Amino acid sequence: MKPYAEGKTKLIEVRNLKQYFNVGKKNEVKAIDDITFDIYRGETLGLVGESGCGKSTTGRTLIKLYDATGGEVIFDGTDIQSIKNKKDLLKFNRRMQMIFQDPYASLNPRLKVMDIIAEGIDIHKLAKNKQDRANRVYELLETVGLSKEHANRYPHEFSGGQRQRIGIARALAVEPEFIIADEPISALDVSIQAQVVNLMQKLQNERGITFLFIAHDLSMVKYISDRIGVMYFGKLVEVGPADAIYNNPLHEYTKSLLSAIPLPDPESERTRVRKTYNPDVHAYTADDVLELREVAPDHFVYCSPKEYEALKKSYNHNY
Numbered sequence: 001m002k003p004y005a006e007g008k009t010k011l012i013e014v015r016n017l018k019q020y021f022n023v024g025k026k027n028e029v030k031a032i033d034d035i036t037f038d039i040y041r042g043e044t045l046g047l048v049g050e051s052g053c054g055k056s057t058t059g060r061t062l063i064k065l066y067d068a069t070g071g072e073v074i075f076d077g078t079d080i081q082s083i084k085n086k087k088d089l090l091k092f093n094r095r096m097q098m099i100f101q102d103p104y105a106s107l108n109p110r111l112k113v114m115d116i117i118a119e120g121i122d123i124h125k126l127a128k129n130k131q132d133r134a135n136r137v138y139e140l141l142e143t144v145g146l147s148k149e150h151a152n153r154y155p156h157e158f159s160g161g162q163r164q165r166i167g168i169a170r171a172l173a174v175e176p177e178f179i180i181a182d183e184p185i186s187a188l189d190v191s192i193q194a195q196v197v198n199l200m201q202k203l204q205n206e207r208g209i210t211f212l213f214i215a216h217d218l219s220m221v222k223y224i225s226d227r228i229g230v231m232y233f234g235k236l237v238e239v240g241p242a243d244a245i246y247n248n249p250l251h252e253y254t255k256s257l258l259s260a261i262p263l264p265d266p267e268s269e270r271t272r273v274r275k276t277y278n279p280d281v282h283a284y285t286a287d288d289v290l291e292l293r294e295v296a297p298d299h300f301v302y303c304s305p306k307e308y309e310a311l312k313k314s315y316n317h318n319y
Helices: 056-061 086-095 113-123 130-143 146-152 160-172 190-207 217-223 242-247 254-260 264-269 305-314
Strands: 010-021 029-040 044-048 070-075 096-099 178-180 209-215 227-231 233-242 291-296 299-303
Touching: 010 056, 029 056, 029 070, 044 056, 044 096, 044 217, 056 096, 056 178, 056 209, 086 096, 096 160, 096 217, 113 130, 113 146, 130 146, 130 160, 146 190, 160 190, 190 209, 190 217, 209 217, 217 242, 227 242, 227 254, 227 291, 233 242, 233 254, 233 291, 291 305
Parallel strands: 044 209, 044 227, 096 178, 178 209
Antiparallel strands: 010 029, 010 070, 227 233, 233 299, 291 299
């Protein structure tokens, strides 16, 4: 099998990233606890895990909404933690954008859609004049499946799906290379979810945009993602191609997540056995060195050396 990374270039390299809150206090929270992964140009990396596992914090740290406690985020060769002056930050912000979970809370209710979408255009001085500004907004609205007539309306006049499309248009306005989609469909009806995901795939095919797709809907993540990372309590416990993660999960937590996906067949659903995850099954000792290890080509699991050898022996290459 051809390695996934062969011929691809890295857009983002995350090295030993840490994001702690209330550092040094009794209620210290290790939201991101020493994780390492790469994102390749033109791909969609799905990031999944239960609520509170740190996946949204990861996205916000990548885009510098939070200053990392430790580690590196290298974006196209530059460590984003080293970006300090306003001019360089502006360039960085144009190249990386975010689509937020709540499509209503993320839109200013006092602004019309025209001004919401054009905000980035104004900040980065991308329009030649007012007419060019308006034309850019009209084009973006049409790109996301809306029309120019929507430009003079306020956010409250739209449905949830339409508001999320406006959020996507706003992210696209500055022509970014990388977009972090933080649970962009969780607040939407199922029929609208598919429309938004299909729109994102269309934009990726046409513009070559790289996505980090954060979600808890595992079936939708499989549909849109090239690779998937699984997070548990701030740790990245498994990373691999989408098919490998779904058809041959290796970490016990990944197996428990996948066993929770409802089946569309009533007979199968009645007999489905849910797997629960107990961290104590690993029985680590103080001498165990835990890290992401490549058990199979491009398939990494957070494990001890002993677990690594056992997983390598049992791995089924015909997933």
